Amino acid sequence: MLRIPARPEALALVRCVVTQMAEDAGLSEEEVGKVEIAVDEACTNILEHGYRGREVKRPEIELQVSRDDDALRVRIFDRARPFDITTYAVPALPDHWHDGHTRGVGIYLIRQCMDEIKYRRLQDDRNMLELVKYLARAPGETC
């Protein structure tokens, strides 16, 4: 479990940890890159939207990265405002860019990069976002 202050300067450490875990799990370079940016975007959203204007004594983000036989799982916990990423309507591309927007595609990117996304509001008023990347099986390997 990694607990960091909810500050932009802490994102580099988050990326370092998830990248290393993704590499250790045997993901390809391409997939490691996808996990890295998906987690960064999720944490950035917490910093820039979740905690903004919210009175929290020590705004933090907790990161839990685990691997089982089938997948790499990144769970992100925070005490920011509730936000169910799974219900967010993503913009249409490339019209979004043509209309002059420069932001607002982080959630779209997370959905494109990860295989599963789960959100829960926990009983202790924390958000839990789980991002899952399936691990490829070796040829001939069975369940």
Added chain:
Amino acid sequence: MRRKGRFQIRSRDRDGARVVYLDGEIDAATVSRFQKRMEQIVAAAGRLVVVNCRGLQFANTATFGLFYHFHDTIRRSGGYFALCELRPKIRDVLRILGLEKELHVFDDVPGALAAARRHLAEGA
């Protein structure tokens, strides 16, 4: 907590273009500096801006939005904005965000400069 030198941006003139070199990581901590510096460069540059991304190790989605913004700004004034030497993971995100066909992307600076000069010659 602060890591010095995580993102650097510099530029120089080359063959009539302004070539920008990005090094390090652009994320929520550094994207404002990237934007501000690029705005200065684009305002001062002529009609050709080439961004060499060989040293760019990470870029968040806001960075890509800004790439399109600068491309569009320069295009509207008749100029040419290009990216080159993108790392595979940067190029992947460009593709996912629907920008690979919207932006001018090249393998290297000479290729970008050649295309830019052809573009300007055709428009003259």
